[in-house]
Amino acid sequence: MTTPDISSQALQRIRADVRAMQAYHVQDSQGLLKMDTMENPYRLSAALQKQLGERLGALEINRYPGERLEVLKKMLADYAGAPAGSAVLLGNGSDEIITLLALATAQPTEGARAKMLAPMPGFVMYPLSAKLQGLDFVSVNLTADFDLDVPAMQAAIAAQKPAITYIAYPNNPTATLWEEDKVQAIVDAVAQIGGLVVMDEAYQPFASRSWITRMKAEPERNQHVLLMRTLSKFGLAGARLGYLIGPAALVHEIDKVRPPYNISVLNCETAIFALEHESLYAEQAAAIRAERQPLIDALAALEGVEKIWPSEANMVLLRVADAGRAQAEMKKRGVLVKNVSAMHPLLNNCLRLTVGTREENAQMLAALKESL
Incomplete structure (x- = not known):
């Protein structure tokens, strides 16, 4: 059976900006050590896998998700x-929540499109969601050392009046946890123009602090702040479960654009099971944090590593002479890492490495040493 030719007229029905895009690419990892996507390296024990399997097998998957979602929301809160x-909103990963936030705020103001603002380099989904949902994206460069340029952020917020300002805390791909007073200055600037701040804490299990402490200490000052997290870095990347915490009045409005039944009964029950074993995942996060500084120290000692940045996440960013070549050579040696050079000019010749187990980190270091 031959594949029919798609007429140019039919293709023209797809948005021109979409046709010009590249789909999100996932590297083939068959038979390779996967150190490119910041996943938790630890699997459940055989006993816990059996318990989870029995729970999932007993679910009524012929029914739509129901009250267990409310149980999960309470547990997450x-x-x-x-x-x-x-209030808590659930998403199919934090990616869906980013889309929902853009959908909910994509209203024109004073004859112009709504705006989304974020410091860059940052998470690629921010500008992508703005583009797809009809917002203008405003990028404010970080400093050369990936610190927040607070005066530039304040000026851009005052001039552009964004509906949403994203602060990744810690940031991806730089792994930076910015100083509290600098972040608060931006939160205050957004309050002046009546916008929303979304504090993206995807990597919270590996960071030394969370913005939720500021939200509790000064609720009035942070009443326009929404906290977004994911269970992907917690240890459930395959379950695709993100969540948003914020003032109930705001969260309930955003919930109106959420597709019905967006969280499957399988994802929901898996997340509940994981939270019932929260201490196990806390131990795994602690083990990853314990391996982070030794990995950074070993990377800093490698000839050919030009610069390495501090990390408060389960990733490390470093610069080499030729990131493309280093990535390709590491792949030949069985290790996948991420070349982030194309993401932003400030990331030229930068590699992002996942922090894994001691054995994984040793294998990654050996491959990098041979590849430089």
Whole structure:
């Protein structure tokens, strides 16, 4: 059976900007050590896998998701220590929540399109969601050392009046956890123009602090702040479960654009099971944090590593002479890492490496040493 030719007229029905895009590419990892996507390297024990399998096997998958979602929301609020008066929104990963936030705020203001603002380099989904949902994206460069340029952020917020300002805390791909007073200055600037701040804490299990403490300490000052997290870095990347915590009045409005039944009963029950074993995942995060500084020290000692940045996440960013060549050579040696050079000019010849187990890190270091 031959594949029919798609007429040019039919293709023209697809948005021109979409046709000009590249789809998100996932590297083939068959038979390779996967150190490119910041996944938790630890699997459940055989006993816990069996328990989870039995729970999932007993679910009524012929029914739509129901009240167990409310159980999960309560567990997530308790786990995060949500401030009083908060509500929780669930997403199919934090990616879907970013889309929902863009959908909910994509209204023109004074004859112009709504705007989304974020410091860059940052998470690629921010500008992508703005583009697809009809917002203008405003990028404010970080400093050369990937610190926040607070005066530039304040000026851009005052001039552009963004509906949403994203602060990744810690940032991806730089792994930076910016100083609290600098972040608060931006939060205050957004309050002056009546916008929303989304604090993206995808890598919170590996960071030394969370913005939720500021939300609880000064609720009035942070009443326009929404906290976004994911269970992907917690250890459930395959379950695709993100969540948003914020003042109930705001969260309930955003919930109106959420597709019905967006979280499957399988994802929901897996997340509940994981939160019931929260201490196990806390131990795994602690083990990853313990391996982070030794990895950074070993990387800094390698000839050919030109610069390495501090990390408060489960990734490390470094610069080499030729990131493309180093990535290709590492892949030949069985190790996948991420070349982030094309993401932003400030990331020229930078590689992003996942922090894994001691054995994984040793294998990655050996491959990098041979590849430089």
